[in-house]
Structures are given as C-alpha cells and as structure tokens.
Amino acid sequence: MSIQDLAEYLDYLDIERGLSQNTIDAYRRDLEAFIEFCEDNFKTDIKNISRLIVNTYLRDLHEKHYNPTSISRKIASLRGFYKWLSANELITSNPIDTIEMPKLPQRLPKILTINDVKQMLAENLNPLERVELELLYGSGLRVSELVDLKTNSFDLSQKYLIARGKGSKERIVPFNKISAKAIEDYLKIRDFVMKKFHIDTKKFLINNEGRFVTRQDIYKFIHKLGEKFHKNISPHTMRHSFATHLLENGADLRVVQELLGHSDVSTTQLYTHISKKRLKEVYFAINGTGLEA
Numbered sequence: 001m002s003i004q005d006l007a008e009y010l011d012y013l014d015i016e017r018g019l020s021q022n023t024i025d026a027y028r029r030d031l032e033a034f035i036e037f038c039e040d041n042f043k044t045d046i047k048n049i050s051r052l053i054v055n056t057y058l059r060d061l062h063e064k065h066y067n068p069t070s071i072s073r074k075i076a077s078l079r080g081f082y083k084w085l086s087a088n089e090l091i092t093s094n095p096i097d098t099i100e101m102p103k104l105p106q107r108l109p110k111i112l113t114i115n116d117v118k119q120m121l122a123e124n125l126n127p128l129e130r131v132e133l134e135l136l137y138g139s140g141l142r143v144s145e146l147v148d149l150k151t152n153s154f155d156l157s158q159k160y161l162i163a164r165g166k167g168s169k170e171r172i173v174p175f176n177k178i179s180a181k182a183i184e185d186y187l188k189i190r191d192f193v194m195k196k197f198h199i200d201t202k203k204f205l206i207n208n209e210g211r212f213v214t215r216q217d218i219y220k221f222i223h224k225l226g227e228k229f230h231k232n233i234s235p236h237t238m239r240h241s242f243a244t245h246l247l248e249n250g251a252d253l254r255v256v257q258e259l260l261g262h263s264d265v266s267t268t269q270l271y272t273h274i275s276k277k278r279l280k281e282v283y284f285a286i287n288g289t290g291l292e293a
Contacts, residue, residue, distance in 0.1 A: 005047075007032060009084050018168030020144055025283040030077035035156040051095045054078075059098075075099055110233065112241045120225055125237065128207060132218055133225070134179040136235050138243035139163075140260055141173065143215050143235035148206040151187075156180055165261040174261060243268070 010028060013019045019027075037057050038046050044053070060069050075096070082096040112120075117137055125133065135141050135149075145163040154161045160174045175183075190206055193199070197210030205213035219237050226233035239260070246256050257268040 005085070005090065006035075008191070009081055012084060013080075020166070022144075023199045026073070027077050027080070028064075030074045031081055034074070034078060047091050049095055051098075054095050054099060072101050077103055083111045098247070110237050110240065111244045112231065112233065112237060113248065114245055117231065117238075117241060117245075119229060123225065127182070127186040128205070128213070129221055129225075131179075132213075132221065133206070133238070134182040135161075135175065135276065136218075136222070136238035137178040137242050139173045139175050140239045142166075142239060142261075143218050145261075146218065147205060147213060147215055150202040151204055152202060153204065153237045154183060156183065169261065169263075171258065 006028075006048055011023050013027060014021075034057060035258075037266045038044050038049055038053060042049070042053055042058070050142075061074065066074075079096045079099070082091065082094050085091045121130075121133065121137075124277065135146055136143070139161065141163055142165065145165055148164050154165070159176070159180055160172050162170055163173050164170050174187055188209075189213065192203075193206055193208060193210055194201075199206065199210055201212075203212050207213055207217070213233075222233060222235050222238065226237075231237075243256055243260055246259070247253070253268055254263065257265050259267060262268045264268065267278065
C-alpha cells in the first residue's frame, strides 16, 4: 500500500466525512501501527492481507493486554479504511468485513447532582470560566463544540446558539437567562482583550492573554474546579449531567437526543439507565439496605 493511499483516505475523513482532527489522528495511528505489524511480521502490503493475518494481529493486541475498548477502536479504524479501499476498487476482497467487535461492558458515565452543579456555579469564577461552565452544563455542549463557537453563533434575543457537532452537523441549542447573562458579561471582557491585543477574529473564546481557548484549557479548568469539591470530572461530565437532569425532570427522550446532537436515540437512552440507577440508590438510602432490588 502506498503512503498516498493512506493520505487520500485521511483527506476523505477530513473533507467528506468532516471528522475532527483528533479522530483523524487516532485513525492514522491505528492504521500506521497495523501497516507496521504487517510489514514486520509478514512482509506484505496491507492490500493483500488475509483473514489469518488480521486474526494474528488481534491476538497480538490481546497478548499485549490492550483493553476491549482500544481493540474495538482499532477494528473500527481498519473496518472504515478497508471499506474505503473496497469502494474505490483498490482491493478485491475485504478481510475485515466479518470481524466481530469485542463485547464491551456498559459503563455508565459519571454525573454530578444538581446540588453539585449549583455549588460549582456559586464559585467566584471569572467571566470566561463562568461562560464555559454555563454552556457546558446549561446547553450540554461537547468541549469541541464549545471551542469552535464564533461570536455569530449566538442569537441573544431568542436565546439560542448554533453548535457544530460530529461530522460538522449543525444544530440549534437553547440557553437560559443565566447563560445569556454570562455570555453578555464575557463579551464585554472579550471586547477589551480584542482591543488590547489588536485581535480581529470571530472566535468566541479568547483568554486574557489574547490566546484562543483550547480543549486542553477547558479540561484543566473543569478538572481543577472539580478538585475543590473532591470530584474527578471533565467537561463531558457536565454534558452527562445536563442530559441526566433533564430526563430526571421529565424531559422527553427525543428532545434530549436533539439537544445533545445524537444521531441515534440508543446513545441517549444510556441516560435513562443512569436515572433508574440513581432512583434505586435514593430509594434504598431512604428505606435501608435490607430490601432487594
């Protein structure tokens, strides 16, 4: 296989599929590792591999104690690549077609209580931190969606924003009065920073040093904030909490699906399991542990 084939596939993921750079980089690493395995162990081009070679590769991953999640991701990387090779008639048979994904344990995402969130919002946050927290929790944005926001993403009078999600799909996301106030307060600080550093950009999040806020910046802020309350959390924890709290308060599953930007409602249904689990925890906390579930 030529390096050109891999480069064209990665371009396809970027331009036609609209995947994020982080996802594309993960695909690249997985595919380069598989190419190296085939060349080192079988002296063969990956266009000519057999099912036996694929099985040997997967066995090697198991022997190196890769967890099922990592193996599933690597299989998904190979499956997508070989599907593209086949569609472009660069291979005559697809050895990945019938490979089964390892069964993964269903792990419920970590969430905060409403009181936890209230305590965090009551902290003495600067305008940038407050608007980040309000939009992560109040609108359930992904951290990538948050850093990609532009100043023209917002309609403050109608209280909604346009978020660009996975696959570059856009969706309308509402926000409340408190979030609107946080946005307005932050924009005043942003204007000052823009003038101070002579910046001309529509990027929404800019820190006090005149630098664009990154995903890593937000991860660090949320993690540090969580540590104050002895919570090991990430920006995604806020999104999980947003979805769970909506469902616990009677929101329709399909509405939550739309708000989160999930293409499949089964992804959103995971949050109904969290609600049921928490309901049981509250019940047994009140009624004692002697009763069976």
